Amino acid sequence: MASNLDTKAALSYEDFKQSVLNDYRIAVTSRECSLLGRREVLTGKAKFGIFGDGKELPQLAWARAFKNGDFRSGYYRDQTFMMAIDHLSIEEFFAGLYAHTDIAFDPMSAGKQMGGHFATHSLDPDGNWKNLLQQKNSSSDISPTAGQMPRLLGLAQASKIYRNVKEAQGENFSNNGDEVAWGTIGNASTSEGLFFETINAAGVLQVPMVISVWDDEYGISVHAKHQTTKESISKILAGFQRDEEDNGYEIIKVKGWDYPALVDAYERAGAIARKEHVPVLVHVVELTQPQGHSTSGSHERYKDQDRLQWERESDCNVQFRTWIIDQGLATDEELKVIDKDLKKKVRDGKKAAWEAFLHPIKKEKQKIVTILETLISNSSNGSFIKPLLSDLIDNKEALKSDLLGTARKALRYTIGEDTPARTQLIEWIDNYTAKIQPQYSAHLYNENGNGATSVPAIAPTYGEENLVDGRVVLRDNFDAIFAKYPNTLVFGEDAGAIGDVNQGLEGMQEKYGELRVADVGIREATIIGQGIGMAMRGLRPIAEIQYLDYILYAIQIMSDDLATLRYRTHGKQKAPLIVRTRGHRLEGIWHSGSQMGAIIHLLRGMYVLTPRNMVKAAGFYNTLLESDEPALVVECLNGYRLKENLPTNIGEFKTPIGVVETVKEGTDITILSYGSTLRIIMEVAKDLLSVGINVEVIDAQSLLPFDLNHDVVKSIKKTNRFIVIDEDMPGGASAYLLDEVLNKQNAYKYLDSKPETLAAQQHRPAYGTDGDYFSKPSADDIFEKIYGMMHEANPSSFPKLR
Secondary structure (H helix, E strand, C coil), X not given: CCCCCCCCCCCCHHHHHHHHHHHHHHHHHHHHHHHHHHHHHHCCCCCCCCCCCCCHHHHHHHHHHCCCCCEEECCCCCHHHHHHCCCCCHHHHXXXXXXXXXXXXXXXCCCCCCCCCCCCCCECCCCCECCHHHCXXXXXCCCCCCCHHHHHHHHHHHHHHHHHCCCCCCCCXXXXXXXXXXXXXXXXXXXXXXHHHHHHHHHHHCCCEEEEXXXXXXXXCEEHHHCCHHHCHHHHCHHHECCCXXXXXXXXXXXXXXXXXXXXXXXXXXXXXXHHCCCEEEEEECXXXXXXXXXXXXXXXXXXXXXXXXXXXXXXXXXXXHHHHHCCCCCHHHHHHHHHHHHHHHHHXXXXXXXXXXXXXXXXXXXXXXXXXXXXXXXCCHHHHHHXXXXXXXXXXXXXXXXXXXXXXXXXXXXXXXXXXXXHHHHHHHHHHHHHHHHHHCCCCCCCCCCHHHCCCECCCCCCCCEEEHHHHHHHHHHHHHHHCCCEEEEECCCCCCCCCCCCCCCHHHHHCCCCEEECCCCHHHHHHHHHHHHCCCCEEEEECCCHHHHHHCHHHHHHHHCCHHHHCCCCCCCCCEEEEEECCCCCCCCXXXXXXXXXXXXXXXXXXXXXXXXXXXXXXXXXXXXXXXXXXXXXXXXXXXXXXXXXXXXCCECCCCCCEEEECCCCEEEEECCCHHHHHXXXXXXXXXXXXXEEEEECCEEECCXXXXXXXXXXXXXXXXXXXXXXXXXCHHHHHHHHXXXXXXXXXXXXXXXXXXXXXXXXXXXXXXXXXXXXXXXXXXXHHHHHHHHHHCCCCCCCCC
């Protein structure tokens, strides 16, 4: 059903007519899907619905300008566009609504996202890149409003890099940077800071980006007068309009029901962005939303009768139909025939999607019914199990959870029985869980066997001692990276001209150019967005956030978009972005961040790496560039001027991910830590030896994932005592590590003393050396904590300290 009109080509009247009528068919199909989709939610077959009704016509015009290799970064109203580019069928629309967990039926997310969240497949079944130039591409949607904007910036910037950095490898990704990144957003969502940050950044960068604002005057139930100054985004962005003297935007305003004007607007927008690499804003006004915001409520509650009547008359599909008749392209009777046929196709497609959704469940239901019938006849508690079976049989549209829930409840009634029927039930429960659980949990990380955790470690090698500042290790390693990987680039605040705030990129911009080693504005969210979008198009970006404290500006994008991308596309998209930052001990509330507990839990799907020195950090970068997964690397902020021995195999050594390192062997207590705190612990270890306490010190190195080989528990078997020390707040990373070791590694079996943690105070660190001493674990705190543990275990050998 793809729209295929090339408005630049000379078409016969008949070709033009058929192309327009094809658009009409798509518009009607999309609308019918929206209407029937709402009914499916209200009858309980689907959980929630949010649809694209009222936005059909501009999306059809947009689809005409969208070419192979282009990317979409949109939001949950774009179903008509996806149908127009032939990436969403009726059956797929309803499969998404029903949350079908088979990627063959719901190619958008295999049931992991609600309907209306669209994506195409960038990866083949083995996780390798497809040729993105041979298809029309859509990056995977997320629900948070305006959350799609930062990624859009990066998708557009990739074209600029491919056009201007000739050494970048653009095969399968770009044709001389001719690709346009197209974004969509609702008018109310333009109130979000992410929208304005992206608008400004794209204007500065001058990238081929077209943003469409679908303006129906409302955001949920709230009118534009409460959303936008002057009630018009194009008015307040008028200062961004480019002129002969200044770069900026081309701003186009067009009515959402005017088909020929829309086609012209999108043809112009696409041509400007594609040829000139100028961003374009298309403000599409006078749109409607016939069913309101979502299935959660009715728009009749907040729109008056005049507005509702205007919406009925100005509906883009109604206006399109009238225009077709006025142009003599079809009669009213001919369109009625089309309407009737399409309504039946949508009903049939909905029915087929529902039957496909239920079919595997019904097959499994037959199996468990048979097993339960046998169990009832062989169990002394069969009378209690029988009602469970009856309820399951009566449930004609049972879900997978109904099958498993019934089976697990039935098992409880057979506790203590030893029968073949009970064994069969247990086997079914175990097998069905093993089969079904991955449908909901798979692809959080790379599952193709070539992920970062499978990259073998390569130790640094050394010749004669060559002590340098830690930042020199990083600098020389980045130099090797940029030479080895021509598609790598780094960007951030102060990253370019001065070589980053700590000189870890000294001289790199001069050597590799302003596009590969770039300064950016103070805008953390879109720095991450640049990285996500470029990584989705085959580049290997390193996005630098100057301090860990300020990563909080970008944590929403990292958490909702980057960390979930592989998961929410069921392994069909990836963005191997490396986020570089620095944190831990320095001075003050805003420059000594160690908020690792929050980061660990918000960034599942990424690697979180905490090297204790710059050799370890450099090794992590080398490892990550051998794989294809996103990661956050937190360098030690107070380590850039500390002396380290410069390896002779710079750029080649690799720090393993998910592997701890024992940095000091001992016999009395196992200490687990990471980052800057390790240096303090190592000094304290000497003092402890002087009083007869020999500690074993383990560097976690990576928090996500942590200790895949379970080496910490091996240490605890030897020492029988355990403490986690870090500078995060109480209950943060230390609690996470304690859980990993005690519960996942079952280390509790080998403890002779209570496991302990020593973390920072609950408040942010105060300023200055005294602030650090009284806010985070000091050497004195560590000594006394460990001595106290030994006193409790052996008071005679270790008398009370005070």
